[in-house]
Each structure stands twice: as structure tokens, then as C-alpha cells.
Amino acid sequence: MKSAVETLNPTRVRLTVEVPFEELKTSLDAAYKKINQQVTVKGFRKGKVPARVIDQRFGRGAVLEEAVNDALPKFYTDAVNDAEINPLGQPEVDITELKDGETLNFTAEVDVRPAIEIPDYSGIEIEVDAVEVSDEDVEKAVEQLRTRFASTSPVERAAAEGDVVTIDLEAKVDGEVLEDGVADGVQYTIGSGELLDGIDEAVTGLEAGGEATFTSQLKGGSAEGKDAEVTVKVTQVAARELPEPDDDFAQMASEFDTFEELKADSRKRLENTKQYDQATQAQERVLEKLLELVEVPIPEKLLEDEIRTRRHNLEHHQLGQMGLDLAKYLELQGKTEEEFDAETKEQAVKGIRTQFVLDELVSKEKLSVSQEELTEHLMRRAASSGMSPDQFAQAVVEGGQVPMLVGEVARGKALATVVEAAVVKDTKGEVVDLSDDEDETTEATETTEAAAATEAAAATEAAAATEAAEASAAATGDEQKSEG
Numbered sequence: 001m002k003s004a005v006e007t008l009n010p011t012r013v014r015l016t017v018e019v020p021f022e023e024l025k026t027s028l029d030a031a032y033k034k035i036n037q038q039v040t041v042k043g044f045r046k047g048k049v050p051a052r053v054i055d056q057r058f059g060r061g062a063v064l065e066e067a068v069n070d071a072l073p074k075f076y077t078d079a080v081n082d083a084e085i086n087p088l089g090q091p092e093v094d095i096t097e098l099k100d101g102e103t104l105n106f107t108a109e110v111d112v113r114p115a116i117e118i119p120d121y122s123g124i125e126i127e128v129d130a131v132e133v134s135d136e137d138v139e140k141a142v143e144q145l146r147t148r149f150a151s152t153s154p155v156e157r158a159a160a161e162g163d164v165v166t167i168d169l170e171a172k173v174d175g176e177v178l179e180d181g182v183a184d185g186v187q188y189t190i191g192s193g194e195l196l197d198g199i200d201e202a203v204t205g206l207e208a209g210g211e212a213t214f215t216s217q218l219k220g221g222s223a224e225g226k227d228a229e230v231t232v233k234v235t236q237v238a239a240r241e242l243p244e245p246d247d248d249f250a251q252m253a254s255e256f257d258t259f260e261e262l263k264a265d266s267r268k269r270l271e272n273t274k275q276y277d278q279a280t281q282a283q284e285r286v287l288e289k290l291l292e293l294v295e296v297p298i299p300e301k302l303l304e305d306e307i308r309t310r311r312h313n314l315e316h317h318q319l320g321q322m323g324l325d326l327a328k329y330l331e332l333q334g335k336t337e338e339e340f341d342a343e344t345k346e347q348a349v350k351g352i353r354t355q356f357v358l359d360e361l362v363s364k365e366k367l368s369v370s371q372e373e374l375t376e377h378l379m380r381r382a383a384s385s386g387m388s389p390d391q392f393a394q395a396v397v398e399g400g401q402v403p404m405l406v407g408e409v410a411r412g413k414a415l416a417t418v419v420e421a422a423v424v425k426d427t428k429g430e431v432v433d434l435s436d437d438e439d440e441t442t443e444a445t446e447t448t449e450a451a452a453a454t455e456a457a458a459a460t461e462a463a464a465a466t467e468a469a470e471a472s473a474a475a476t477g478d479e480q481k482s483e484g
Contacts, residue, residue, distance in 0.1 A: 003079035010114045011299040015079045015091075019104040023075075024067055031066035064100060076108055086113035088302055111299040116360045119293050122421040126285040130426035131274045133267055141266045142245065149253055152238040158205045159237045161191040165203055166236040171218065171228040180221045181228065185235070196230060206234045225328065278426070279434055286419045287354065296353040306348040359407070361414035369409045377409045 002018045032051050041049045041057060054063065072093065080087055091110035098104050152164050159165050165188055171181030190200055196216040206212060211233035218228050243249045250262040315326050324332075330340055361367075382392035396402055424432040 001075060001078060003082050005079075005083040005085065008109070010297040011302075012109065012111050013083070013085060015076070015083060015108045015110070017075055017079045017106050017108070019071075019075055019106075021099070021102050021104065024071055024104060027067040027071035028063065030070055031063045034066060035063065060100060064098065068095065068098065068104065071104075072106070075104075075106075079108070080110075085110075088112060088299055089305075111301055113356060113359075114297040114299075116294060116296060116356060118357070118360055118364055121290055121293065121418050124286055124289045124293075124418065124422040126282060126289060126422060126424055128278050128281045128285065128424060128426055128432060129274075130428045130430070131271060131278055133270045133274065137270055138263055138267050141270060142263060143242075145253055145262075145266075146242040146245065146249065147240075149249070150240045150242045152240050155237055155239045156207070157237065158207050159190060159203050159234060161200070161204065162189070162240060164189050164238045164240060165206075165234050166238070167203065168233045168235060170231045171223075172230075173218075173223045173226050173228050175229075178221065178223055178228070181218075181223070189240075199230075199232060202230075202232050203234055206237075208234055208236050210234050220323075278432065282419060282422075282424050282432065282434060283415060286422050286424075287415060289422075290418055291350070291353055291357060294353075294357050296356050298349060298352055302352060303345075303348060306352060307344055310344050310348055355411070358411035358414040361417065362410045365414065365417055367410055367413050367417070369406050369413070373409050373413075374406060377405060377412075381405070 001020070001023060004016045006014045006016065008014055032054060035054055035058065036047050036049050039049065039054070039058065040046060041053060044050075044053070051063075076091060076093070088111040091108040093106055093108045095104070095106045155163075167186050167188055168184045169182065169186060171178050173181075186195075188195055188199070188203075190204060193200075196219065198214040198216045202212040202214040211231060213229060213231045215227055216230050218224055218226055243252070245259055247258050250256045250259045254262050254265070256262045256265060314329075319325065319329050326337075326340075330337060333340075335343075378393055378396070379389050382389045385392060387395070396405060419434060424434060426432050
């Protein structure tokens with residue numbers, strides 16, 4: 001077999017392949033055997049029909065077609081390996097010549113990973129937020145904890161912000177009471193924003209037995225999105241009583257003996273959260289700087305597929321679970337469909353560019369993924385998905401997604417390599433050492449990389465994995481041209 005490769009553009013090539021007919025012998029033998037098992041010819045036992053009889057009865061062309069379909073994936077794969085290209089997706093195959101007993105010639109056009117030059121990234125400089133936890137931050141965290149342990153007691157006065165009121169609700173649209181617009185005995189904390197817009201203003205100042213009417217857009221139910229006339233009646237006003245900030249509260253709400261220990265732990269937790277946020281911010285900004293340095297051509301077909309995948313996932317999974325369609329979502333977001341399409345394309349381009357650049361870094365830096373690293377990443381992904389590690393691992397294996405997870409870890413390590421080489425300073429001008437907490441930094445890096453590139457990686461890896469299997473299907477049908 002002889003093959004040659006022609007570059008059509010930075011992301012697409014054409015392979016021209018010439019196959020001597022003798023290299024089709026194995027596939028021809030297999031074709032005769034397969035047809036033999038499928039046909040019945042009088043005078044011959046099933047499976048024992050001579051090749052010349054099959055040619056006479058069913059035509060040599062049927063045999064050639066079966067043989068070519070069987071052989072094409074191997075010849076295509078051999079041509080790809082000879083050309084040392086990285087194909088994306090299935091090829092468009094055209095049989096240009098098929099001469100019985102002489103030759104099989106075909107071409108295959110396919111998208112490829114573009115050649116990427118990774119420049120010196122050691123000079124990247126970024127700025128991140130400083131890790132600062134004020135006394136006010138600590139007091140707010142402790143106050144939130146006290147609120148979780150608050151009790152309520154009825155009071156005989158007008159309702160005020162922070163009070164818990166028990167209310168009856170009735171909603172009307174066009175003067176008609178909605179079947180699902182009546183609710184009694186609802187408890188609501190004034191100022192929480194958990195119910196309808198306008199309800200805080202309506203109930204504030206009312207005592208038990210008082211009622212008010214206001215107009216609000218319904219957030220759910222049969223008349224979702226419509227303006228309704230809502231009547232609210234207060235049946236009880238209760239004041240929240242927070243526990244005293246003392247040692248007794250610390251012992252009730254935590255494992256600590258003193259309130260001061262509780263406050264110190266709250267400060268430490270806030271610092272850890274801010275350090276994680278700082279690490280995530282560093283990854284994001286380093287990635288942005290890196291992408292600015294690298295020219296990355298985008299395969300047009302891959303981009304179209306990625307945009308289609310993102311839109312499908314949003315419409316049929318995320319919005320579907322919330323009971324929304326795209327039109328309603330855009331209305332709530334205050335966006336036009338054109339703006340949505342532009343944003344989706346921008347996100348898709350970034351995802352693909354990120355994947356290509358980080359994959360090239362994995363190759364350049366010769367990074368590998370250990371079983372331990374893969375297991376740790378799987379555990380984190382399982383936790384974020386709400387599944388047990390065993391359930392998540394089973395789903396990954398059954399879905400053939402192990403290579404995708406390996407890719408996520410490898411790309412996370414590639415980005416971490418760039419971050420380690422970057423100069424990271426906070427808003428106070430202090431150099432930030434992200435190696436202080438390696439586990440948090442690794443998790444933040446993988447999270448950042450996954451958010452930008454996982455979907456694109458899944459699309460391209462799945463396409464690359466199926467290319468050879470689908471080559472024969474792409475090569476058959478009307479594209480075939482044969483000469484007897």
C-alpha cells in the first residue's frame with residue numbers, strides 16, 4: 001500500500017491511498033465466506049458454494065463491495081499512522097478507482113489536530129485577590145451559625161424584617177382564583193426573598209389577622225410567568241431568638257468548648273475558602289494569559305459539533321430539569337437568541353482551544369497520569385455529582401469515559417505546570433506561593449481546566465475513537481466507483 005498526505009488547511013488533510021489488489025485477498029476470502037453463509041444454491045451444501053458460482057449467480061461486484069467495506073478501515077488506519085496525523089472525527093472517503101485484479105484507490109479527507117507551538121510561558125505574570133479575613137467576616141459567619149440554631153416565639157406586634165410570619169396566600173389571574181394558587185399556613189422569614197417579589201413589603205407592618213394585596217409575577221405553577229393579584233393574610237407573627245454567643249452555644253453548635261475557639265475555627269475556615277478561591281482565580285487567569293500567547297486554528301466541523309452539543313445539553317438537560325424552555329430562559333436572562341448564540345460560540349471556541357493547548361503541553365512536558373491520581377480525581381468527580389465512588393466508577397467504565405477522565409487529569413497537570421512557572425502576586429503586591437496547599441491547588445486546577453475543556457475533549461476523543469470503525473460506512477453507497 002502506498003499513501004500520501006496533502007494539507008488542505010491547518011486543520012484538514014486529504015489522504016490519497018493506492019492498494020495493490022493482492023492486499024485485498026484476505027478481505028475477498030472473508031467476503032466469499034460471508035456470502036456463502038447467507039445464500040442457498042441448488043446442488044450445493046450451504047457454505048460450500050464455489051467462488052465462481054457466487055460470481056455467476058450474484059455478481060463479482062457484490063463480492064468486491066463486501067471486501068472493500070471490510071478492508072477500508074484497516075487501510076485508512078495504516079495511512080493515518082504512516083502520515084503521523086491526529087485525526088478528529090470520521091473521514092469523508094471517496095473510492096476513486098477499483099479495478100478487479102489490479103488496484104483499489106481512494107481518498108480520505110479528515111479534520112486533524114492543528115500543529116501548535118507552545119511558547120516560553122515562564123514569564124507569565126498575573127494578579128489575584130489577596131486572602132483577607134476581617135473581624136466583620138468572622139462575625140457574619142458566626143451570626144449565620146447562630147441563625148441556624150435560632151428559635152421562634154409568637155409576639156403581639158407588627159411584623160418586621162427578620163420575623164417569621166405564618167401566612168395564607170391566594171393568587172388570582174384575570175380575576176380568577178388559580179387552583180394551585182391557594183396555600184394556607186405557610187411560614188416565611190421576612191427579608192429572605194424565598195417567595196414572591198413584593199411579599200416583604202406587603203407583610204411588613206401587619207399584625208396577626210392583617211392582610212394585604214399586591215401584584216407579582218408567579219415563579220411557578222400553572223400560570224408561571226404571569227402577573228397575579230396576590231392576597232396575603234398574616235395569621236401569626238413570631239420573633240426569632242438567637243442563642244447567646246457564649247461557651248454554651250459553642251458546645252451546642254460545634255465540637256469546641258469555648259466561643260473563642262469557635263470564632264478561631266470560623267476564621268480558619270474562611271481563610272481556607274479564600275485560599276481555594278485565590279488558587280482557582282490564579283488558574284483561570286494563567287490559562288487566559290496562556291491562550292493569548294498561542295495561535296490555535298479551530299476545525300470548523302468540530303466547532304459546529306461542539307456548539308450543537310452545548311446547546312443540546314442546555315435545552316434538554318439543564319433547562320429541562322428546571323421546567324424551562326430556551327425562550328423562557330433567554331427572557332429570564334434578558335438576552336436575545338443572537339446574543340446567546342454568540343456566547344455559546346465563544347465558550348465553545350475557548351473550550352476547544354484550551355483542550356488543544358493543554359494536550360500539546362501534556363505531550364511537550366511528557367506528563368503521565370498515575371492510577372492514584374486518576375482515583376483521586378474520580379473521587380472528586382463522584383462527590384460533585386452526588387454519586388458514590390463505586391456508582392460513578394461503574395458509570396464511567398460502562399460509558400467508555402475512562403480516557404476522558406485521564407485526559408482531564410493530564411490537562412490539569414499541564415495547567416499546574418504553567419501556574420508553577422508563572423509569577424503570581426496578590427493585590428497587595430505580595431508573591432503568592434500556591435504550593436503551600438498542593439491538594440487545594442490541584443483540585444482548583446482540575447476544576448478550572450474541566451470547566452473550560454471537558455465537553456470539547458469528550459467530543460474530540462469520542463470522534464477519534466470511532467473514526468476507523470466508521471470509515472467503511474462513510475466509504476460505501478453512492479461514492480463507490482468500480483471498473484470491471
